[in-house]
Amino acid sequence: MPVIYPVCAHFIYFLIPGSIDDCLCTFPSVTVLLTATTMPMLEIATxxxxxxxxxxxxxxxxxxxxEMLGKSESYCMVRVVPDQLMTFGGTTEPCAVTLFCSLGKIGVEENKTYAAKLFPYLEKxxxxxxxxxxxxxxxxKTSEIGYKGTTFHEILGR
Structure with a gap:
């Protein structure tokens, strides 16, 4: 389980070596700091x-x-964490693990569309x-994301 360190309206996850998120598959030799301050969020460890x-x-x-989510870019956060000690399939050739979070607009069909756009761009x-x-x-959930000293649950009223 990650240890959560609150910082103002933000929260920072210190992730246990071997995982990028407690809900994500395990990857050897990965230790990453993730910050979640706004929505949506794309984080890439590579x-x-x-x-x-x-x-x-x-x-x-x-x-x-x-554009993919139809949300204002003013709320979008992208973070790329390069130079990580990582393996995939037993080699250290270029690889990545990515976390794509949003308040809504995540689902079976939507995710296929996002993957179809993100994978080729990151390869290129x-x-x-x-x-x-x-x-x-x-x-x-709106209650899981802090922003401006509160949560999106309070901001959005749901």
């Missing part, structure tokens, strides 16, 4: 070097997330083959 993660990659991913820009990456989709 062994790709940070030089490949350009500002253009980040801003393009942010626009993609907003970061050089991560589509068969060396997992994406965990998570539909969060």
């Amino acid at each position: 062994n790709v070097p940070k030089e490949k993660v350009t500002p253009d990659v980040l801003t393009t991913l942010s626009k993609m997330v907003a 820009t970061l050089g991560i083959p589509t068969d060396r990456m997992y994406i965990k989709f998570k539909d969060l």
Whole structure:
């Protein structure tokens, strides 16, 4: 179980080595800090070097997330954690584990659409083959995300 450290309106998960999230599959040699401050959120842990993660990659991913979900980009967060010690299939070739969270708009058919857009983009820009990456989709409850000193449950009234 991850230890949660509150920081103002944000919460930071310190994830146990070997996992990216308590609800995600186990990956060897991965220790990642994730911050969840706004919605939606795309977080990518990868062994790709940070030089490949350009500002253009980040801003393009942010626009993609907003467009795919039909949400304002002003609420989108994208975080790429490069240079991780990771293996996939027994090798250290480029690989990644991704967490894609949103308040709503996550489901069986939607996730297929998101995967169809994210996998090719990450392969093209970061050089991560589509068969060396997992994406965990998570539909969060409004009470699970803090923002501006409260939660989205209070902000949205549900």
